[in-house]
Amino acid sequence: MNRHLISAGDLTKDDALLILDTAEELARVSERSIKKLPTLRGRTVVNLFFEDSTRTRISFEAAAKRLSADVINFSAKGSSVSKGESLKDTALTLEAMGADAVVIRHGASGAPHRLATWVRGSVVNAGDGTHEHPTQALLDAFSMRRRLGGLDGRRITIVGDVLHSRVARSNVLLLATLGADVTLVAPPTLLPVSVGSWPCEVSYDLDAVLPKSDAVMMLRVQKERMNAAYFPSEREYSRRYGLDRDRFAKMPDQAIVMHPGPMNRGMEIAAEVADSPRSTIVEQVANGVTIRMAVLYLLLGGETLA
Amino acid sequence: MIIKSVRVLGGEPVDIRVEDGLIAEIGPGLSGGEVVDGGGAIALPGLVDLHTHLREPGREDAETVLTGTQSAARGGYTAVHAMANTSPVADTAGVVEQVWRLGREHGHCDVQPVGAVTVGLEGERLAELGAMADSAARVRVFSDDGKCVSDAVLMRRALEYVKAFDGVVAQHAQEPRLTEGAQMNEGVVSGRLGLTGWPAVAEEAIIARDCLLAAHVGSRLHVCHVSTAGSVEIIRWAKSKGWNVTAEVTPHHLLLTDDLVEDSPVGAYNPIYKVNPPLRTRADVEALRAALADGTIDVVATDHAPHPVEDKETEWSAAAMGMIGLETALSVVQEAMVDTGLLDWAGVAERMSAAPARIGRLPGHGLALEAGAPANITLYDPSVRTPVDPSGYASKSRNTPYEGMTLPGRVVATFLRGRPTVLEGKLT
Numbered sequence: 001m002n003r004h005l006i007s008a009g010d011l012t013k014d015d016a017l018l019i020l021d022t023a024e025e026l027a028r029v030s031e032r033s034i035k036k037l038p039t040l041r042g043r044t045v046v047n048l049f050f051e052d053s054t055r056t057r058i059s060f061e062a063a064a065k066r067l068s069a070d071v072i073n074f075s076a077k078g079s080s081v082s083k084g085e086s087l088k089d090t091a092l093t094l095e096a097m098g099a100d101a102v103v104i105r106h107g108a109s110g111a112p113h114r115l116a117t118w119v120r121g122s123v124v125n126a127g128d129g130t131h132e133h134p135t136q137a138l139l140d141a142f143s144m145r146r147r148l149g150g151l152d153g154r155r156i157t158i159v160g161d162v163l164h165s166r167v168a169r170s171n172v173l174l175l176a177t178l179g180a181d182v183t184l185v186a187p188p189t190l191l192p193v194s195v196g197s198w199p200c201e202v203s204y205d206l207d208a209v210l211p212k213s214d215a216v217m218m219l220r221v222q223k224e225r226m227n228a229a230y231f232p233s234e235r236e237y238s239r240r241y242g243l244d245r246d247r248f249a250k251m252p253d254q255a256i257v258m259h260p261g262p263m264n265r266g267m268e269i270a271a272e273v274a275d276s277p278r279s280t281i282v283e284q285v286a287n288g289v290t291i292r293m294a295v296l297y298l299l300l301g302g303e304t305l306a
Numbered sequence: 307m308i309i310k311s312v313r314v315l316g317g318e319p320v321d322i323r324v325e326d327g328l329i330a331e332i333g334p335g336l337s338g339g340e341v342v343d344g345g346g347a348i349a350l351p352g353l354v355d356l357h358t359h360l361r362e363p364g365r366e367d368a369e370t371v372l373t374g375t376q377s378a379a380r381g382g383y384t385a386v387h388a389m390a391n392t393s394p395v396a397d398t399a400g401v402v403e404q405v406w407r408l409g410r411e412h413g414h415c416d417v418q419p420v421g422a423v424t425v426g427l428e429g430e431r432l433a434e435l436g437a438m439a440d441s442a443a444r445v446r447v448f449s450d451d452g453k454c455v456s457d458a459v460l461m462r463r464a465l466e467y468v469k470a471f472d473g474v475v476a477q478h479a480q481e482p483r484l485t486e487g488a489q490m491n492e493g494v495v496s497g498r499l500g501l502t503g504w505p506a507v508a509e510e511a512i513i514a515r516d517c518l519l520a521a522h523v524g525s526r527l528h529v530c531h532v533s534t535a536g537s538v539e540i541i542r543w544a545k546s547k548g549w550n551v552t553a554e555v556t557p558h559h560l561l562l563t564d565d566l567v568e569d570s571p572v573g574a575y576n577p578i579y580k581v582n583p584p585l586r587t588r589a590d591v592e593a594l595r596a597a598l599a600d601g602t603i604d605v606v607a608t609d610h611a612p613h614p615v616e617d618k619e620t621e622w623s624a625a626a627m628g629m630i631g632l633e634t635a636l637s638v639v640q641e642a643m644v645d646t647g648l649l650d651w652a653g654v655a656e657r658m659s660a661a662p663a664r665i666g667r668l669p670g671h672g673l674a675l676e677a678g679a680p681a682n683i684t685l686y687d688p689s690v691r692t693p694v695d696p697s698g699y700a701s702k703s704r705n706t707p708y709e710g711m712t713l714p715g716r717v718v719a720t721f722l723r724g725r726p727t728v729l730e731g732k733l734t
Contacts, residue, residue, distance in 0.1 A: 086616065086619070086620060087620060087621050087624075088619050088620070106621065108621035108622060108623040108624060109489075109499055109500040109501050109575070109622065109623065110499065110501070110574060110575025110621060110622045110623075111575075111621040113573060113574045113575045114573075114575060114576075114620070114621050114622070116573075117573050128500075129500055129501075129623070130500035130501075130502075131499060131500030131501075132500065164500075166500060169498070169500060192496070192497030192503075193492060193493070193497065193503070193505075194492075194493050194494040194495075194496070194497035194498075195497060197494045197497070198497070198498075
């Protein structure tokens with residue numbers, strides 16, 4: 001494995017499977033009454049969050065703590081960053097503190113790449129702008145593999161704002177590596193003009209794709225897109241691309257429904273679909289901690305698993 | 307003074323006698339007086355840049371008229387057009403005269419200020435173009451460069467108005483609504499990197515509109531930093547109609563492509579490659595080279611855009627757009643155009659000296675090297691290849707995308723009206 005986890009595209013199939021298999025082992029630890037492992041004792045993990053994302057931050061924090069790492073949470077709000085400190089100076093500060101890993105969430109695509117040129121520790125991308133979110137893709141793959149029994153040849157449909165979605169980018173790359181067949185479904189305005197060069201199929205017609213899907217991943221529609229003429233109205237989007245009860249009924253019986261959260265219930269996904277037994281949405285959150293444990297464990301070269 | 311053993315436009319070795327700032331005689335075996343050994347270098351008419359950002363007044367931390375003109379001299383330039391997007395903006399006779407006077411005082415090369423088209427580059431009302439034209443700075447090129455004159459009526463009025471003093475509007479062609487938040491060329495790479503795209507159509511749509519406007523009102527249009535194959539097609543079409551349209555291309559758009567943003571020796575998302583208009587694709591580069599070779603594009607202009615280190619050592623979206631280029635322009639043109647067989651040295655002289663001087667209505671520059679012409683001369687040795695090392699640059703800034711690349715050629719000497727500004731590669 002690389003020293004960093006910045007793009008899902010940097011993972012070979014062996015790397016990805018190693019992370020998923022390690023996560024399976026670690027998942028057993030989570031089932032114990034004492035959830036903590038000593039493997040990263042004395043190592044420091046910094047959560048460097050330039051965007052508010054309580055869900056992702058506490059997921060990484062829980063993962064690092066379960067491995068006994070020291071965790072420093074560095075939030076940009078109210079820090080030197082809000083006083084105009086550059087990313088480079090923040091990086092040099094973390095470097096001086098001896099961070100073994102920096103988990104970065106940043107609003108600018110590519111910020112983790114830049115950070116990696118300024119720090120010696122491992123950089124883990126926890127979401128950069130509209131680029132990637134590789135641990136989300138890993139936890140999604142983990143969740144799918146558990147429910148579907150494998151990923152090779154499975155038909156995965158990702159629906160929504162692909163253009164601005166770091167989740168979609170990472171998922172397309174990782175799922176292609178793992179041998180799944182991915183189809184993106186979105187209004188044409190929410191697909192990159194170059195999407196034809198991606199390792200996946202593209203459709204504008206959700207109803208045609210649903211019956212041929214083993215998993216359907218709904219992406220969140222951001223409020224600011226709704227006001228920027230990417231589609232005429234929330235209702236029209238919901239009618240054409242929302243997963244409501246009728247559409248859910250068109251999916252194969254064993255097919256699962258996913259969402260990276262937070263959801264707009266009633267917009268891209270109906271409440272009864274989100275809460276159905278075939279939804280993995282809550283599992284995805286739990287699996288997030290496990291997969292992030294595996295990533296930190298492998299990047300920081302922890303001791304053998306207990 | 308005798309400049310011994312130079313090859314005018316790459317021809318047979320001759321000597322050049324310079325007297326009173328003029329070329330007195332060109333021929334073999336001249337002697338007498340002070341002698342500068344040209345060592346067989348190629349002699350070109352002093353280069354003229356139609357598009358330079360000198361940053362003074364306002365951003366003297368990035369560049370000044372002094373350091374910018376020193377950089378220009380080292381690059382073989384004897385005249386530069388200083389763009390108007392300073393602070394304050396060069397939209398009055400006062401500001402353009404200040405910049406012009408600073409250039410005269412320093413004396414490294416002639417500084418011809420460009421005037422803003424609109425007040426404060428705001429795109430709302432015309433600046434006092436006539437006052438700038440009538441000032442000591444004698445402004446003939448007007449541009450809101452950095453911003454597009456996107457309002458069609460305002461552009462029409464500007465094109466019409468400058469006819470009164472034989473001016474030209476140099477348009478930064480960028481449809482603003484299509485490029486809100488744009489970070490790099492919209493294409494395969496921007497899609498993968500999740501960076502907001504700057505589509506080619508945003509440039510091409512404005513160029514098409516402006517060509518039609520220029521034809522309609524019978525005025526001169528100059529298109530700044532053409533970057534796409536589609537733009538080339540539109541300009542070729544406009545020229546075929548006989549319309550008075552000229553165009554420039556930057557050295558970086560002749561050599562570099564957008565995949566450097568994803569994959570380069572200096573790491574992904576390195577803002578050293580962030581520039582406006584953005585680096586495009588290999589197909590665009592090929593089309594631009596062909597257009598420069600066949601004359602569809604008239605001029606190589608540097609768009610020398612200095613920025614301090616802290617404005618580039620950031621995340622991509624926070625970084626400033628622009629690259630320095632004066633000290634590498636001739637080398638890049640040799641690499642992209644001469645060594646590829648697309649242009650000979652006479653062609654280089656036309657595109658980098660004669661044409662820009664003609665478009666800018668700049669007297670005393672861009673003239674053929676012959677007896678009676680001002681002795682504005684650049685000596686260039688194309689035979690060496692060296693790694694680009696900006697540590698010795700005269701520019702205050704270091705934001706060159708070529709660092710570490712090996713490029714051909716070096717400017718040996720530059721003469722401004724017979725006076726050397728650069729000798730043996732060093733400022734005098």
